[in-house]
Amino acid sequence: MAKSIRSKWKRKCRAIKRERYAVKELARLKKTLGIKDDDSKPAESEVMEADQNEEQVIFLDAGEVTKKAKSKKKKVEAAAEEEEDEAMSSDDEKVQVADDDGKKRVFSSKTLKDENGQYPVWLHKRKIAKMNNTIKKKIKKRSKKRRR
Structure with a gap:
């Protein structure tokens, strides 16, 4: 729906901001992890080198994160159902909840x-x-x- 010139310009500006903030965020992550000691702002070439080296920072989108969370949740629920079947088989009035x-x-x-x-x-x-x-x-x- 958003096909106007204004919205295209806004999207372009946001993309530029994202790139700029990605550099800052990568520097902040390295600083907190202790990978980089100096507080100077890294250039884009340093960011590209960091991506090529072993010190990679992987950005995940929301879809991947939710898929991983759902798969973990399913595993936990499956294990809980097995335990529940054993516990609830005696028709007790007590229910354990974690x-x-x-x-x-x-x-x-x-x-x-x-x-x-x-x-x-x-x-x-x-x-x-x-x-x-x-x-x-x-x-x-x-x-x-x-x-x-």
Whole structure:
């Protein structure tokens, strides 16, 4: 859609900026890794030499990164499913979930609370309120039946 003269000019300017920033970013990466000691700005010929040497910096686009992440995630999920099949085969009410921190938390499948009485982070507050309302209604019905 963007075929106007202005948009073509903007794209051209952005491409030039990208090249300029790539040189600066490469210098910053080398500085942080300790590959290059002096703080002077490298010329483009130095960047080309660095690419040809063993000190290459590989730039990945977002598509490649997401593909790698998905493949790793699939491997982890496959391993988790095998463990889950073994753990859930006994029809326990407890479900183990690993957090981002690496800690394992045990949640009840009925109440969705962990051993400390906390709900999981991913559970929405409306869902929690709805569950609490249904529990209260059941308790009320039981107490009415007992009164009779």
